[in-house]
Each structure stands twice: as C-alpha cells, then as structure tokens.
Amino acid sequence: MNEKFSKFLKQNLPSVSSFHPHYNDALSCMLLAGGKHFRASLLLGVVDALSAELTDDAMRVALAVELMHTYSLIHDDLPAMDDSALRRGEPTIHKRYDEVTAILAGDALNTHAFYEISRSNFSAEIRIQCVEILSQNAGVSGMVLGQAIDCFFENKKLELDELKFLHIHKTAKLIAASLKIGALIAGCDSQKCDKIYELGLKLGLAFQIHDDLLDATATSDEAGKPTKNDESKNSFTNLLGIDGARSERDVLIKDIQNECKGLNSGVLQVINELINKHLKG
Helix, strand or coil, rough: CCHHHHHHHHCCCCCCCCCCCCCHHHHHHHHHHCCCCCHHHHHHHHHHHHHHHHHHHHHHHHHHHHHHHHHHHHHHCCCCCCCHHHCCCCCCCCCCCCHHHHHCCCCCCHHHHHHHHHHHCCCCCHHHHHHHHHHHHCCCCEEEEEEEEHHHCCCCCCCCCHHHHHHHHHHHHHHHHHHHHHHCCCCCCCCHHHHHHHHHHHHHHHHHHHHHHHHHHHHHHHCCCCCCCCCCCCCCHHHHHHHHHHHHHHHHHHHHHHCCCCCCHHHHHHHHHHHHHHHHC
C-alpha cells in the first residue's frame, strides 16, 4: 500500500506554470524526501480493509492528509519554531532556499490539501465531511493549538496531563483524523467512526512518545533529522526519562491492541503492522 501511495504521490505533485525559479521544487521537495506516510497508510489501510473497491479513489484524500502533514513539518522547522536544518535526511526548505519560500510552501500545501479533497471521486456529502474532519483536527482546535502550546511553553515545565494535551493536539489528532476519514469513506456509521478516532488518539500519542525516544537515543543519520534537539522542550523523555517514556508508550500500545479486538480483522492487521514497523524498539 505504501508503495502504491508513493507512486500516486509522485504522479500528483503540486505544480504550476510560472517564471518563479524554484516554486515547484519548494512545493515538492519535502514530499519527495521520503517519510513514513504513516497517516496516509492508516487512511488507506482502513479503506482497503473495509471497502477495497474504494481504495484507489481514496488515494487523493490520503494525499490531502500527507500535504497537510508536510505543511506542518515545513513550518515546524522554521527558525521561529524549532529552527531545524534537516528533515527526512534533506536540508529543510528555509535552509535550501529561504524563510519566505518555506512559509509560502507550507501555506500552499495546507490549502492544496482541501483542493485535492474537492477533486476526489466521492459524493459531495463525503467530501464535505472529509474537509470537516481534516480542518477540525489540523486547525484551530487541533494541530495548530498543539503547536502554539508547544512553542509558548518551551523552557517551562508542563505536568504529564498538560504534556499529553499538547501532543494529543499537535500530533495525535491528525493521526486520529486519518483513521476516521478512512472509516468514513469505507461507509462506517458515526459510532464506529468515533470509536476508531478515539483509538487513533492513543495511537498518535504512542507515536509521539516513540518520536521523543528517537530524538533522545538515535543519531541524526538514523532519524533523518537533528536529534538531541528536544532538551529545552516539553517531551516525554525529558519528563519521564527514557525508561519511563518507553513504559508509557508500551502501555498505550497494549491498550490500542486490546481495543482493536472489536474491530474488523483487516483493520486490526493494518494497525498492528504499523505498530510493529514504526513503534517498536
């Protein structure tokens, strides 16, 4: 599935005719730099498990989620935020070009995500619901709120509940939205969509804890981005230590796997495969 999505991504990169010397490259370079496509894989995996005949049509909505996620990374790397020089093993856009280019590329990918949903081969009702879920979880009450808290409280210690609130919004909500959109496209009722969304929040939190562990223990080459970079930030490893963060992640993974038992076996397989691939070690 990941290979199929990667091919679709490369065939549908945002591009426009103009005389700007590097505008198109700035839009596509982070998309082409690799990445796990974790959110797109969740969305497509759920659709494929429940309504495989809709998987090809869901590619464009999965692309929208990937565009939204990539915009957030581009802006997160800016000097005003994390000031990172490396992402996915490549120079960040503000290093490759300049801050203006990075800001505008992020803005463009954000809005282009909704354009891609509008072009998807689903009913108007489904497309509107996809827009609602993505905007709600990426915007004012989701990812942007988490980023605002993260930046404001840098160098100010948060309690565990506050740290979870931060990362549920900054990271987990977009992951949960990916699962919910997949369930929606596959024809699940609102109760099932909400259940898989709640599961996604736990999965997203486990994903963030694992990312904090990577930052604390991996080399920059292994992680594809600067590590040991969160020493002044509110991370799970800073608050709980390496062992405590690992334990917190593993408890979440057990909870997720237990709660998955009531789901379709194909969905369970998708989630377990992604856990084994991305959240172990």
